[in-house]
Amino acid sequence: MxxxxxxxxxxxxxxxxxxxxxxxxxxxxxxxxxxxxxxxxxxxxxxxxxxxxxxxxxxxxxxxxxxxxxxxxxxxxxxEDWIAQYRNSVQPLYVENLYIHPSWVQDDPNKINVVIDPALAFGSGHHETTYGCLLLLQRYVQPNMTLLDVGCGSGILAIAASKLGAKVDLCDTDEQATLSASENFQRNHATFQTIWTGSVQKREREYDIVVANIIADVLIMLASDLQSAVNENGLLILSGILDKYIDKVEHKFTTMHLVEKYQKDEWFTLVLQRK
Missing domain, CATH: 3.30.70.270 (Reverse transcriptase/Diguanylate cyclase domain)
Known part of the structure; x- marks a missing residue:
């Protein structure tokens, strides 16, 4: 240079x-x-x-x-050494028992470590919606539960769920995202069952937990498919919802029971249960 x-x-x-x-x-x-x-x-x-x-x-x-x-x-x-400046600007993040950090930062031996290098395929944990999902996954994921991450991006949510003991599938309509998620699973020594490029409609089963961190309009558009992907009495975790759209999203999912509503700044994350 x-x-x-x-x-x-x-x-x-x-x-x-x-x-x-x-x-x-x-x-x-x-x-x-x-x-x-x-x-x-x-x-x-x-x-x-x-x-x-x-x-x-x-x-x-x-x-x-x-x-x-x-x-x-x-x-x-x-x-200037832009790479060094960039690395210094990326801060690790604690979300209760999860420690989200890039590959050039050491693990915390007292936490569940998720290694994600921020990139084009979306999701390093710092955004309020990703934070909300990571927090709520720790409250509801139990060992051996099945989980589908819809719109997986970097795979951060599915990796965290896998490390919490879930058996996970992932999908995203962007092939770059599914490739990135697969690489991140390898980097984290974590495992998934299935990953595909496409949306929730291509699933072949129902799940104990479905998580979708997508913008509100897409959540509304996929409402029927997301609900039908959840097992009876299973949970649907929705995020990516700005406060001005929360009523609209909740109205679209009124056939499900609202278990929890988490807010961080202007963003909401919902936990719904299939009746």
Missing amino acids: KQTYNELSLTPSSEYSLFMDCLMSLSDEAIEEKDGTMILRSEGDLETIRFGMETFAQQLSLALDRSITLESTLSVCEN
Whole structure:
């Protein structure tokens, strides 16, 4: 990694989309968009691209017969060890007897450790909805219970349930998530029975516990499938519910008995029992 990189900032007075198209044709580097400004970063020289964009502004003004200006700034910036900064920013998390931490942090020998490296596939435990699920799983999971994690993301909930003694299945509509969850199970020396890419409709059995940490609209859309996936007298744990949607979600699941309602900040987690 070089000690410096070049940063080109471009702010057109109008016709932003045309300038973006032009910039994308001139460079294959990632472009950041911020408040009407395009930011291009590269370890290579960006002076030629700056000249090309300024020439484009002049030609566009002539073509549209009106003044179009482009404010451009080219800077040399210090490279930093972003990986080290990122690692230092990720904090481990205690949720009662669970200790959620990234792979570069040591286990706590007095807790149940769940190792999750934050990544694109969603879920390191810090979000209020994941926290609520982790807390409630510890209250309701008993050894040898069967559990399905719907919308598993990183697999954090299913891994925790497995370490609490449950026999777990997982699913997610995003293949990246199911791949990530499988890898995280290996990293945690935990086991699952089945994992599939797809939703709850593809299940082949009913479960003692079904957990779904998904946004409220999707919970409502899947209400019938989620309820039918639960054994008689089994539990359904729902999370991802903002306070302004809680009444709407509860109304959709009125055929089930409300066992517990947990709130952390503006987010709710529900525990429902199939009658």
